[in-house]
Amino acid sequence: MAKDKTIYTCNDCGASSPKWLGKCPGCGAWNSLVETVAESAGKNRYQALAKSQPVATLSEIEATDFERTPTGLEELDRVLGGGVVAGGVVLIGGDPGIGKSTLLLQALEALSRQTRVLYVTGEESGAQVAMRARRLGVDGAQVRVLAEINLEKVLATIEVEAPGFCVIDSIQTLYSEQLSSAPGSVAQVRECAAQLTRTAKARGCAMVLVGHVTKEGAIAGPRVLEHIVDTVLYFEGDTHSSFRLVRAIKNRFGAVNEIGVFAMTEKGLKGVSNPSAIFLSTHSEPVPGSCVLVTLEGTRPLLVELQALVDAGGPSPRRLSVGLERDRLAMLLAVLHRHAGVATQDQDVFINAVGGVRISEPAADLAVLLAIQSSLRGRPLPKGFIAFGEVGLAGEVRPAPRGQERLKEAAKLGFSVAVVPKANAPKKPIEGLTVHAVERIEEAMARVREL
Numbered sequence: 001m002a003k004d005k006t007i008y009t010c011n012d013c014g015a016s017s018p019k020w021l022g023k024c025p026g027c028g029a030w031n032s033l034v035e036t037v038a039e040s041a042g043k044n045r046y047q048a049l050a051k052s053q054p055v056a057t058l059s060e061i062e063a064t065d066f067e068r069t070p071t072g073l074e075e076l077d078r079v080l081g082g083g084v085v086a087g088g089v090v091l092i093g094g095d096p097g098i099g100k101s102t103l104l105l106q107a108l109e110a111l112s113r114q115t116r117v118l119y120v121t122g123e124e125s126g127a128q129v130a131m132r133a134r135r136l137g138v139d140g141a142q143v144r145v146l147a148e149i150n151l152e153k154v155l156a157t158i159e160v161e162a163p164g165f166c167v168i169d170s171i172q173t174l175y176s177e178q179l180s181s182a183p184g185s186v187a188q189v190r191e192c193a194a195q196l197t198r199t200a201k202a203r204g205c206a207m208v209l210v211g212h213v214t215k216e217g218a219i220a221g222p223r224v225l226e227h228i229v230d231t232v233l234y235f236e237g238d239t240h241s242s243f244r245l246v247r248a249i250k251n252r253f254g255a256v257n258e259i260g261v262f263a264m265t266e267k268g269l270k271g272v273s274n275p276s277a278i279f280l281s282t283h284s285e286p287v288p289g290s291c292v293l294v295t296l297e298g299t300r301p302l303l304v305e306l307q308a309l310v311d312a313g314g315p316s317p318r319r320l321s322v323g324l325e326r327d328r329l330a331m332l333l334a335v336l337h338r339h340a341g342v343a344t345q346d347q348d349v350f351i352n353a354v355g356g357v358r359i360s361e362p363a364a365d366l367a368v369l370l371a372i373q374s375s376l377r378g379r380p381l382p383k384g385f386i387a388f389g390e391v392g393l394a395g396e397v398r399p400a401p402r403g404q405e406r407l408k409e410a411a412k413l414g415f416s417v418a419v420v421p422k423a424n425a426p427k428k429p430i431e432g433l434t435v436h437a438v439e440r441i442e443e444a445m446a447r448v449r450e451l
Contacts, residue, residue: 008033035187072110075271081254084206093219094235112142115164122173170210189221258298276303279355289375293367294406301409308371313348323353339395363400365391384416399423
């Protein structure tokens with residue numbers, strides 16, 4: 001097969017050149033030209049246009065839900081929106097050794113009982129994959145394995161095997177013979193991902209692409225890689241901890257920001273049915289500086305313990321937060337001083353979310369301020385206490401979305417006292433839970449001192 005012609009295209013302005021140049025001739029940007037396959041002109045484009053799909057009115061198009069195939073891992077199905085979709089392409093990234101290959105090998109074993117599966121490994125040999133399967137207790141009697149990094153050979157194998165589910169581990173190891181650049185380069189990653197996606201759509205094969213991550217935690221390669229695929233998952237967690245989180249950043253077939261919680265065991269990853277338990281410390285008695293927050297991760301309410309430590313600081317007090325935004329912490333401290341009269345200008349303030357979870361929603365504001373107040377005064381919050389609510393710059397406590405579900409989850413886990421925004425107060429009493437509704441931060445502080 002003759003090699004296709006390649007050109008060099010600017011990432012910034014789209015200008016092209018027949019050879020590589022350090023400076024783009026179009027916009028003048030440096031080192032922005034990357035190798036791409038030149039598109040050949042159609043022989044009869046009018047005939048091709050005539051055969052294309054006619055335009056239809058949106059209301060006339062039949063809207064049917066996608067048929068999903070469960071992976072056998074309940075937590076992974078939750079993140080995917082119920083299971084894998086035929087023709088859907090999933091990109092999953094995570095730190096080395098976090099458990100991506102382990103999770104996918106377990107999913108392959110479960111799916112192999114329902115459809116043909118193929119595992120393409122570019123980083124390991126077949127013997128290494130078999131060794132991991134034996135260690136995990138995976139039989140693998142119907143799991144087909146291909147150790148190959150040549151894209152054309154991988155596509156030919158998919159054509160012959162006709163799998164219903166395929167895993168590419170990893171996209172950065174593949175290379176196309178049509179490009180002269182090395183595997184892992186921007187051009188190779190983009191071209192390989194585009195061709196694999198076209199193959200998955202044409203054959204109705206659900207496909208998972210494993211992606212490397214940079215030291216900042218983002219998936220390596222061009223950003224267009226995340227635009228090409230249907231779903232983007234991030235594998236998170238501390239390698240020193242046994243717990244892992246799978247988070248959906250993009251999902252065309254389901255909700256985003258869903259998380260799945262797994263525990264790493266000797267036999268692979270096991271789903272955690274009650275993830276709130278891993279984000280709560282086990283104190284026999286309440287301690288100062290600890291407040292439990294009910295946060296939402298997708299559709300799942302989670303109880304997370306926030307810990308605050310306020311200590312005498314030097315001439316330059318430190319503001320450090322783990323799991324929360326540092327800039328928001330500085331803003332909340334200013335609100336606490338201005339509207340509640342609690343000064344921390346000469347104090348070091350440290351905030352930590354237990355269990356390594358990251359909290360990005362503003363509903364954590366009230367719990368953060370109550371934990372800081374508790375640590376500063378040296379007085380623990382009542383036993384079985386929870387709080388949530390957004391705090392504005394004017395000192396008002398704003399409602400959090402889906403407050404009723406948060407309160408019911410807390411009551412189910414045995415919490416008995418809650419301080420929440422007035423708009424989130426339940427219309428009907430919740431059994432076992434006393435709810436105190438507040439409108440301002442100073443009112444919340446006063447209410448807590450009375451408890």
